Amino acid sequence: MGPSFGRGVMTNHIVDLKNTDCALIMGSNAAENHPISMRWLLKARETRGAKIIHVDPRFTRTSARSDIYCPMRSGTDIAFLGGMIKYIIDNELYHKDYVVHYTNASFLVKEEFGFEDGLFTGYDAEKRKYDVSSWDYQVDEAGLPLTDPTLQDPRCVFQLMKKHYERYDIDTVCKITGTPKNKYLEVLNTYCATGAPDKTGNIMYAMGITQHTVGSQNVRSFAMVQLLLGNMGRPGGGVNALRGENNVQGATDMALLFHIIPGYIDSPMNTAANKDLLSFIRAQTPGAAKLPFTNLEEFRALVKAGFPNSGFKINTSKWVISLLKAWWGKAATADNDFGYHYLPKRDGNKNYSHIALFEAMHRGEIDGLFVNGTNPVVGGPNANKEQEALTKLKWMVSVDLWLNETADYWTYQGWERTVKNPNVPTYTPADIQTEVFFLPAAAVYEKEGTAAQTGRWVQFRWKGADPVGESKADLWIYNELGKRVKKLYAGSTKPQDEPIVNLDWNYDDENGHDDIMKVALELCGYNVADGKPVEGFAKLSDDGSTACGCWVYCGAMTYKDGKIIYKTQNRDNKDNSKTGLGLFSNWAWAWPMNRRIVYNRCSVQPDGMTPWPGDADRQLIRWDPTIPADPKKPEALGSWVGDDVPDFLKPTSPDKPAFTGPFIMRPELKGCLFAPKSAMKDGPFPEHYEPWESPTENIMNKQNLNPATKVWEPDKQGTSDKYPIIGTTYRVVEHWQTGALTRNLPWLAELMPDMMVELSEQLAKERGIKNGHKVIISTTRGDIEAVACVTKRFKPFIVNGKTVHEIGLLWHYGFKGYATGDPANRLTPHIGDANTMIPEYKAWLCDIRRA
């Protein structure tokens, strides 16, 4: 799917899990961490006889509810899924019509593109980076990709993919993953049967997939499997990221990430290509690079004439300019590039994600830090180092419900429990220069606002109780901060202060209190002239007449009978879908445009009218040629109708190729089996590489580590001679994350009181460890103590003929609260995925012994 809406989101939604024929849960312990999803999945089993498959290094409560449990060694998902891709192709189990019409399987790839010894073309070993120019399609004079719909051309995506996965035969895969061959075959048989046109299968994943140096490519493998089997855009299908924190989806929508601005638009960089608004729009609109325009008017004229070939991103100028208008109001005008120069520009060569930030902090390059609702001393990778990094700050502000381990890091209490270990910093509070401020925050029930859940449903929640003591809602805190900063700069005439002086900061009601509906209106978009909501992002404009803080939320508000209606407050719990598909379209509001299943064009055949054979009940939308698109022009083509909001560009003609291009956020309008150009940093096809710390050589190719991953601490890499055991970390239902919310609750603390490590009976025997023993787990980054839980849930793996053990640790513990214990993250490495930089929490090396 490429980077259309960010990498983590459900393309379908939670209730839709009931419509599936088969679920592949891989890298998720849904029964403990997303129990509601299991509820709908079990319904699918009851009502449709759906099969549930769980692929996980250990047997969990999810496995217990599954029809098939299949073990695999941590960090080998691409081998597992690459073998599945090969199996689908070899046995012709793919959904042929779907693949030809809805994916880029038929596109021809440049002759220069190639792959050898684990490297794609364009690799620069020194920089550990790829030049991606060869990862592209062959094009005609008009710049449109050449295709071979017979899928026979050796340069077509389908044939290149087939060749790429030739090496992933079942024996090689099982040698890498340690999966028993009969189990692997059972999974392949069961899941790949969903390639039949009347079947759909869904994939559910979470952190077991993403927290790896190959995390993004793991997810890409899912996308490829689902495209081949024709499972995208159809009820009961999809690639479904079960997102974590209640509003983490909302956090990404709002761009709490360094590389995007709201609505998944790249954040501008300090490069020539981003030097002014027009250059930025040119760079952000696919296909616009070489178009002849020198101002916005000329650009608009070209767009009107049908150029460029950008898919839905043709509208980027409208989203960007409406965003600037939302932030700088009257000060954003056509004459000053709508204040584009006020936007901070990041250094394109630098990374500002979690690990990079803490590395910079550790080097003493950062003076101050706002820690808002996060607890890196427990939750951050290589937590010893991250805690030490905090000591280099001059000031730190913690905004939290609790004085968690991070807010209180300087008090030094935690170290007493820690076993003697040279890597643990040995400072005392008196040594620490950091001035720490604590702002008590109100809990979720003590304030109003929306949260966007994993299925993209944005739900308003009303306040249930008043905040305790002096605590305040986060909005109050940030509104106050904004107002006070503005006051400090008021009257300044310095040009560098203009972004603050001119900032449109108006979120107070008439009594001077923060008003969440004002924030919501800005996010959803309004017409500048009358302040009324814009009814959908198609109505946003790039002439300064609309303002919108996040275009994907545009359409959530409407104006009726003199009142603004916020659809996130909708609470109709009747299923609106005639077919009983459980869309519940009048419960809350889903982005984009209340669409419940994205890419839903795929739920009908290429003609738009006919459901997939035998699957009439799962048709989401339908092309009706008898209803004209424009009632005033009866000769105008037909319309899309159906239970869901159609995910499709305005049709021009059923004969045009765009009519069968369901993936509208991609310029080629197709689902990407091959990820072209800069979609991925580490290759157009997923390839198996070992985790940074691995018990074995990579037998698939000559590269051990993902070649595009940055290595931050080469001296901290553990090797299997000293650290032969794979360590992984995970959650339990009784605790929440770093434990601030649950280890402070007596009942939950009592239910799960101790830091625990799970290990197999075989390993326990080898090391003389019994259930309940205190043990020490050691790595190059530090040691911790935990209580041993000897269990049948873990079994040794046979990896390339050798026995390999894996152990599992909870990461919920720290030194504050009722239930305390060593943080597992004192063991985890400072290394992350090549694309997202998410830390490799799920596979690293350690050793274990009795304390």
Ligand SMILES: Nc1nc2c(c(=O)[nH]1)N[C@H]1C(S)=C(S)[C@@H](COP(=O)(O)OP(=O)(O)OC[C@H]3O[C@@H](n4cnc5c(=O)[nH]c(N)nc54)[C@H](O)[C@@H]3O)O[C@H]1N2
């Ligand atoms: N009760 C509770 N619920 C939660 C949370 C919580 O802390 N407590 N946290 C929330 C948050 S923020 C998130 S992100 C989600 C996370 O939800 P999950 O991803 O389900 O959480 P984890 O338990 O970290 O990991 C899931 C599984 O991945 C497996 N695993 C480990 N390595 C690999 C691997 O290499 N490949 C595969 N396929 N599997 C592997 C682990 O054995 C584990 O069973 O949960 C959310 N829900």
Ligand SMILES: Nc1nc2c(c(=O)[nH]1)N[C@H]1C(S)=C(S)[C@@H](COP(=O)(O)OP(=O)(O)OC[C@H]3O[C@@H](n4cnc5c(=O)[nH]c(N)nc54)[C@H](O)[C@@H]3O)O[C@H]1N2
């Ligand atoms: N080893 C290992 N490490 C991991 C993971 C793993 O699987 N393994 N998972 C990772 C994942 S997926 C995640 S999401 C992170 C989570 O890491 P964190 O986000 O650091 O963990 P939380 O415990 O959720 O921290 C939330 C803090 O927010 C506070 N809080 C709660 N509600 C509010 C509020 O309304 N306002 C404010 N201001 N504060 C509030 C809580 O008291 C708590 O201190 O951890 C990551 N760390």
Ligand SMILES: [Mo]
């Ligand atoms: Mo998470």
